[in-house]
Amino acid sequence: MIQKGIFITFEGPEGAGKTTVITELAKRLVEEGWNVVLTREPGGIRIAEKIREIILDNNHQEMDAKTEALLYAAARRQHLVEKVIPALDDGFIVLCDRFVDSSLAYQGYARGLGIDEVLLINKFAIANTMPDLTVFFDIDPEEGLARIANNSEREQNRLDKENIQFHRKVYEGYQELIHRYPDRIVTTDASLSELEVTENVWKIIYFQHIKYSNS
Ligand SMILES: Nc1ncnc2c1ncn2[C@@H]1O[C@H](COP(=O)(O)OP(=O)(O)OP(=O)(O)O)[C@@H](O)[C@H]1O
Numbered sequence: 001m002i003q004k005g006i007f008i009t010f011e012g013p014e015g016a017g018k019t020t021v022i023t024e025l026a027k028r029l030v031e032e033g034w035n036v037v038l039t040r041e042p043g044g045i046r047i048a049e050k051i052r053e054i055i056l057d058n059n060h061q062e063m064d065a066k067t068e069a070l071l072y073a074a075a076r077r078q079h080l081v082e083k084v085i086p087a088l089d090d091g092f093i094v095l096c097d098r099f100v101d102s103s104l105a106y107q108g109y110a111r112g113l114g115i116d117e118v119l120l121i122n123k124f125a126i127a128n129t130m131p132d133l134t135v136f137f138d139i140d141p142e143e144g145l146a147r148i149a150n151n152s153e154r155e156q157n158r159l160d161k162e163n164i165q166f167h168r169k170v171y172e173g174y175q176e177l178i179h180r181y182p183d184r185i186v187t188t189d190a191s192l193s194e195l196e197v198t199e200n201v202w203k204i205i206y207f208q209h210i211k212y213s214n215s
């Protein structure tokens with residue numbers, strides 16, 4: 001079956017502001033009359049949320065990097081078949097907070113497993129389902145972590161608590177992906193105010209993509 005919907009993913013370092021902005025964008029799209037699914041990785045459905053708890057648990061310090069990569073891929077598979085693909089088949093716009101690029105940047109590059117190796121196991125999980133568009137929220141990792149630290153409602157998980165060298169490597173990993181996939185990944189300056197970032201990302205996804213699509 002030919003995919004009828006639009007699959008847009010959002011990526012970036014910790015605290016880049018993705019969740020804040022995507023929530024507003026989803027609201028606007030619904031107001032404009034579009035059918036929208038707002039979801040996240042790892043998670044979005046029951047089984048994947050359980051896998052998320054296992055991966056991000058602060059007590060699971062002994063988790064092996066390959067185990068971590070496989071768990072993210074397993075959560076991704078279930079989320080795709082149960083939620084994302086059916087929504088795309090029904091013509092929905094799917095906005096997803098993180099997807100395979102997170103695995104490539106965090107496990108492939110920052111953990112040192114290799115981008116190509118992690119892509120390989122993810123190909124088994126996702127087959128041919130890739131985003132139509134990916135927006136990278138560009139922020140200095142220190143600034144993103146400071147935002148999280150200042151948010152008393154946000155509990156820091158096992159990945160948040162990795163050292164700054166790890167988070168800098170994640171950022172470098174994303175730069176590599178932007179270089180590899182220039183047609184799919186668009187960068188936005190995430191250090192601006194919430195309103196400015198929201199407007200800029202709206203312009204990218206709505207005026208450059210959704211408005212003139214056939215959905
Ligand atoms: N443009 C912004 N300027 C300053 N603070 C912001 C901005 N956008 C979001 N924030 C704040 O930064 C924190 C992180 O934002 P948010 O949860 O949206 O980021 P995120 O990219 O989803 O993070 P993560 O992927 O690590 O969960 C929140 O406290 C949020 O209120």
Ligand SMILES: Cc1cn([C@H]2C[C@H](O)[C@@H](COP(=O)(O)O)O2)c(=O)[nH]c1=O
Nearest residue numbers: 041042072098099102103106107159160
């Ligand atoms: C999908 C995915 C995520 N991660 C990391 C990125 C974050 O540190 C957490 C998810 O937490 P968030 O607050 O929802 O952003 O998991 C990863 O390392 N690999 C992945 O594939």
